[in-house]
Amino acid sequence: MALIYRQEIIQDITLFTSAPKAKFYDRLFECLDLSDFPESTATTGRNGYSKRALLRAFIVMKCECFSYVTDLLDYLQNNLLIAHYCGFNILKPLPSYHTFERFIKNLDNDILKDLMKSQVLKLSEMGIIDTSFIALDSTPISANTSQNNPKSFKKNKFSKDNQPKNDKDCKLGVHTASNQHNERNFEFYWGYKNHVLVDCITGLPIYELTTTADVADSSVALDVLSQTNEFLSVKECTFIADKGYDVKAIYNTVKEVYFGECVIPLNKRNSKNPKKLSSGHPICEAGLAMHKDGKFSDNGRTRQKYCCPLKSSKCAVCPCNHKNWNNGKKNRGCTKYVTLPDDYRLSIDRECISFKKIYALRTEAERYNSRFKSTKQERLWVRGLNAAQNLNTVAHIALLAVAAAAIIFKTEFSIRSLKSAKRSA
Secondary structure, three states, X not given: XXXXXXXXXXXXXXXXXXXXXXXXXXXXXXXXXXXXXXXXXOOOOOOOOEHHHHHHHHHHHHHOOOOOHHHHHHHHHHOHHHHHHHOOOOOOOOOOHHHXXXXXXXXXXXXXXXXXXXXXXXXXXXXXXXXXXXXXEEEEEEOOOHHHOXXXXXXXXXXXXXXXXXXXXXXXXXXXXXXXXXXXXXXXXXXXXXXXXXXXXXXXXXXEEEEEOOOOXXXXXXXXXXXXXXXXXXXXXXXXXXXXXXXXXXXXXXXXXXOOEXXXXXXXXXXXXXXXXXXXXXXXXXXXXXXXXXXXXXXXXXXXXEEOOOOOOOOOOOOOXXXXXXXXXXXXXXXXXXXXXXXXXXXXXXXXHHHHHHHHHHHHHHHHHHHHHOOOOOEXXXXXXXXXXXXXXXXXXXXXXXXXXHHHOOOOOOOOOXXXXXXXO
């Protein structure tokens, strides 16, 4: 009798949920394999709720682009059929705000990472994802603290000594506030970073890592490649990244360990480009070609020294009356040093057409970061590193599940677009 009553209830609640939305989540959860995810009910709470149901609910939250759990709770209350698809018993009260908060705060992030890996491997076996062209990029994640509020008038709110009290894990970071190349506009924030390795052909994530905001992008690149290679080979890959990853260790590792190629622009690091002749000799400020004056090795690099062409003359006068000429010393005149391209990093021709075309694929990483932030991951509602890691990983899992559903059910919408997926369901 109870079963018949339950079926009648489910039939009745379809009147309150749009058919496309119900169809979308039915397909989405069908493509999401949670067989290795713990099914045991949460240890907290009077009734206990399935962990798989709570995870599905958070996936709904990311797909609906809700900023807060309160929005998710309202949505599930008004769409009980979707709550049923998540795995909740809709004849009983749904989980409270604190149940969701405890779940995302205490869940082991390795479990979610294993789930994401299984999704990537499944798409790889289907021939969708591969590592031929991969790009690494990071996106800032603001912590849930009043010091990130632009309307806050606290003094020294972006001082390293002024650690937010409500989030002891977050750190002070900086990110560019403009995409214009001729603008140097930066903003400070308290929070975290999400580093994502993206397949540049499909625009789908392969591996993700959340760190505090003070961690440099280049310092985690080798760890990301190593962790990815453990479950999906990155051998003979083309690694694409911006100039923030212009570090010799990354070049050498990709070349020597993974037998791949790097497509990374040079980071000038405030170095000046002296004017040169076609022979490579630099030109001094007086307009004279400088002469070679020996080579020397320094910090694993070979540098060519150039000196003033009038250095050996006893009666010459510097045409521009440079201060180094009138220094009163025996070794007069200007000197310049040019690093010789004797390593892989400096041997790359960054002006060729192939380099520019391959580097243009890096925009797929930026597009994916935009889709990731559209799930309302730009600013957190939770506090703590583990909760931030879990929410970020869930967002990636949700976007991968949408792509898998589009491929398995052969729908017309793009595997990159969450909005078109819900619209065409």
